[in-house]
Amino acid sequence: MARASIEEIxxxxxxxxxxxxxxEQGIAGTTLAKVAERAGMSKGIVLHYFRDKDDxxxxxxxxxxxxxxxxxxxRVRRAKGDRGRVEAIVAANFAPAFFKPEICNAWLSLCAxxxxxxxxxxxxxxxxxxxxxxxxxxxxxxxxxGEVEAAAIGITAMIxxxxxxxxxxxxxxxxxxxxxxMDRYLAQALGAADGVQA
Amino acid sequence: MARASIEEIxxxxxxxxxxxxxxEQGIAGTTLAKVAERAGMSKGIVLHYFRDKDDxxxxxxxxxxxxxxxxxxxRVRRAKGDRGRVEAIVAANFAPAFFKPEICNAWLSLCAxxxxxxxxxxxxxxxxxxxxxxxxxxxxxxxxxGEVEAAAIGITAMIxxxxxxxxxxxxxxxxxxxxxxMDRYLAQALGAADGVQA
DNA sequence: TAATTTATTGTCCCCGTGGTCAATTTATAG
DNA sequence: CTATAAATTGACCACGGGGACAATAAATTA
Numbered sequence: 001m002a003r004a005s006i007e008e009i010x011x012x013x014x015x016x017x018x019x020x021x022x023x024e025q026g027i028a029g030t031t032l033a034k035v036a037e038r039a040g041m042s043k044g045i046v047l048h049y050f051r052d053k054d055d056x057x058x059x060x061x062x063x064x065x066x067x068x069x070x071x072x073x074x075r076v077r078r079a080k081g082d083r084g085r086v087e088a089i090v091a092a093n094f095a096p097a098f099f100k101p102e103i104c105n106a107w108l109s110l111c112a113x114x115x116x117x118x119x120x121x122x123x124x125x126x127x128x129x130x131x132x133x134x135x136x137x138x139x140x141x142x143x144x145x146g147e148v149e150a151a152a153i154g155i156t157a158m159i160x161x162x163x164x165x166x167x168x169x170x171x172x173x174x175x176x177x178x179x180x181x182m183d184r185y186l187a188q189a190l191g192a193a194d195g196v197q198a
Numbered sequence: 199m200a201r202a203s204i205e206e207i208x209x210x211x212x213x214x215x216x217x218x219x220x221x222e223q224g225i226a227g228t229t230l231a232k233v234a235e236r237a238g239m240s241k242g243i244v245l246h247y248f249r250d251k252d253d254x255x256x257x258x259x260x261x262x263x264x265x266x267x268x269x270x271x272x273r274v275r276r277a278k279g280d281r282g283r284v285e286a287i288v289a290a291n292f293a294p295a296f297f298k299p300e301i302c303n304a305w306l307s308l309c310a311x312x313x314x315x316x317x318x319x320x321x322x323x324x325x326x327x328x329x330x331x332x333x334x335x336x337x338x339x340x341x342x343x344g345e346v347e348a349a350a351i352g353i354t355a356m357i358x359x360x361x362x363x364x365x366x367x368x369x370x371x372x373x374x375x376x377x378x379x380m381d382r383y384l385a386q387a388l389g390a391a392d393g394v395q396a
Numbered sequence: 397t398a399a400t401t402t403a404t405t406g407t408c409c410c411c412g413t414g415g416t417c418a419a420t421t422t423a424t425a426g
Numbered sequence: 427c428t429a430t431a432a433a434t435t436g437a438c439c440a441c442g443g444g445g446a447c448a449a450t451a452a453a454t455t456a
Contacts, residue, residue, distance in 0.1 A: 006403070026314055028226055032444065042405050047445060105313050112307040115299070115367040116224055125368055153371065153379050154356075161359025169313040170323055173351065179349050188386045202424095204433070230414065240435050245415065 010047050013039050015059040022060055023102035027109045030057070054117060061110050061123050064103070071095055074136065082138040083190060084135065086155075093159050094179055104167030131156060137171055142190055151189050158185050210249050211237050213257040220258055220290060221300035228255070251373045252315060257326060259308050259321050262301070269293055270332065279334040284353075287332055291357050292377055304363030320328060340388055349387050356383050 013181040017039035021030045032053060036043040042071055048057040081087035093099065114120045132157075139148045162178040202210075215237035218230045230251060234241040248254040270290040277286035291297065312318045330350055337346045360376040 010403085026311060029314070031442080044407090044445095044447090045269060045403080051442065082300075101313070105310065108306065109310040111362065111366060112303065112310045113224060115303050115423075116227070120438090121368060125370070126365060128368070128370055132213060133259050150379060150382055153375055154383065157356055157363060158352075159359065159361030160362045161355035161357065162324075164309065164358045165355060167313075167317070168309060170319060170326070172323070172326055175382070177348075177351055181348060181355060184348055185352065185383075191404055208433090213448080229412080231412085241414095242417090242435055242437095246434075251414065 007049065008044070010041075011059065014041070014046055014049060014056065015063045018056050019060045019063055019106070020031060022057075022109065023106045026105075026111065027057070032056075037040075054119065057110070058119050058123060060106075061120065064106065064110075065123070065127050068092065068098055069130070070099060076134070082141040085138040086135060086142070086190065087186065089131075090155065090159065090182060093163070094175070094182065096175075099163075099166065099175060099178070101166055104163045105169065106167075108164060108167045111148040127155070154185070154189060205247065208239075208243070209257065210370060211252065212244055212247060213240070213261050215256045216254050217304070219262055220255075220307065221304045225255070225311060230254075240279065254319065255308070255311075256317050256321060258304075259318065262304065262308075263321070263325050266290065266296055267328070269296060274332070280339040283336040284333060284340070284388065285384065287329075288353065288357065291361070292373070292380065294373075297361070297364065297373060297376065299364055299367040302361045304365075306365045317387075326354070327342060352383070352387060356380060 021034050021038055025034070030053075032046050033043050035056070036046050046056065050059065072089055075088035075095075076085055078089045079085045088143045094196060101109060110120065111124070114124050135152050135155065136148065139151050143151055159182070162173070163182060165173045166175075166178060212233060216228060216233045219232050219236055223232070230244050231241050233254070234244050244254065250255065270287055273282055273286035273290045273293075277283045297385075308318065309322070312322050333350050333353065334346065337349050339351055357380070360371070360379060363371045364373075364376060
């Protein structure tokens with residue numbers, strides 16, 4: 001592994017700090033000063049490594065996404081068959097490390113800004129495109145051609161919907177219910193079979 | 199109809215103005231000054247009729263919800279049978295007047311703040327509770343007892359998911375796709391039948 | 397060791413914000 | 427018409443935010 005430069009390290013530390021604050025305080029509450037403090041650095045350094053606040057938040061978006069992506073990769077590697085592949089991708093989105101109210105809410109906060117931030121939109125598009133291209137081959141193998149597109153949309157929409165609700169932290173949806181619901185959906189979309197294991 | 203007091207009128211005007219700005223500029227961009235200007239009033243008046251900014255945003259939340267609720271009521275009134283009732287409720291959420299990127303995004307913005315605002319959370323809870331109580335009787339009539347709960351969660355999650363995606367304004371989801379997906383979901387959840395008409 | 401680059405700090409500034417308030421206009425009622 | 431109350435304004439303030447920058451410390455290289 002290439003030795004990390006100071007810049008890489010600092011950017012990473014700051015991004016992680018910002019991610020934490022974002023989860024706790026939302027976008028408005030994610031202030032340069034707070035991020036710096038959390039990272040144990042001065043405020044000035046933040047703008048030394050990031051062009052501006054948006055640049056920092058973009059890094060947060062990429063980080064959050066990278067974490068989830070790694071989880072997907074890890075699970076897909078262990079998955080067997082097309083059905084298993086789909087289930088692995090989905091299950092990653094509900095892994096205990098990611099399916100947490102604060103994290104869902106952090107995503108919600110970022111998503112809410114997408115229409116007013118070109119780069120956010122770009123990143124979001126990339127994320128969705130990858131999710132899609134992960135899903136499609138397996139779906140094509142599992143479903144008649146005419147149903148593939150709809151299944152991809154449906155699966156992602158269901159994930160998003162459960163994330164959104166969970167991100168509200170109203171306690172009106174438990175992890176178990178979300179899991180069960182997702183199972184149920186996959187079962188009908190792909191044909192009944194064993195569920196997604198947490 | 200009771201004659202509206204000045205206070206009622208002003209509050210309504212200001213709330214509508216705030217709702218507009220929220221759709222265009224998000225929560226951070228929804229500033230007291232901009233709201234006042236949009237409503238053609240002075241900034242001072244805003245805080246004469248609302249305790250503070252949060253109070254105004256709560257009113258926006260209630261307004262947005264009331265508009266949607268009315269649409270639901272209107273459609274449910276015309277609906278026939280339990281199945282028709284469910285479809286009417288769902289269809290209201292995709293009516294052209296409501297299923298618009300700006301509106302979906304406005305909701306997203308408000309939802310993102312729920313964990314950090316008690317009153318937002320309260321309102322959100324009420325909204326969900328009503329959605330649920332609207333849905334449940336019909337679902338109970340249509341499904342075996344064991345599936346009712348899951349169906350209610352699933353329907354709302356799917357709606358939320360499609361709203362979220364649409365609110366991103368990335369053009370990756372058309373109204374037609376959303377409609378079709380919702381149809382598809384209802385068909386499998388309730389048993390195949392005619393779809394939701396726009 | 398000296399020179400130079402890089403990392404880091406702390407101070408400073410400007411601006412927009414939410415929010416307060418006394419002054420003023422407009423409506424209401426006696 | 428006058429007095430009282432309500433509606434509305436605009437000036438004002440304190441605060442915190444993002445961002446710029448010169449000064450300093452640390453590290454690197456010659």
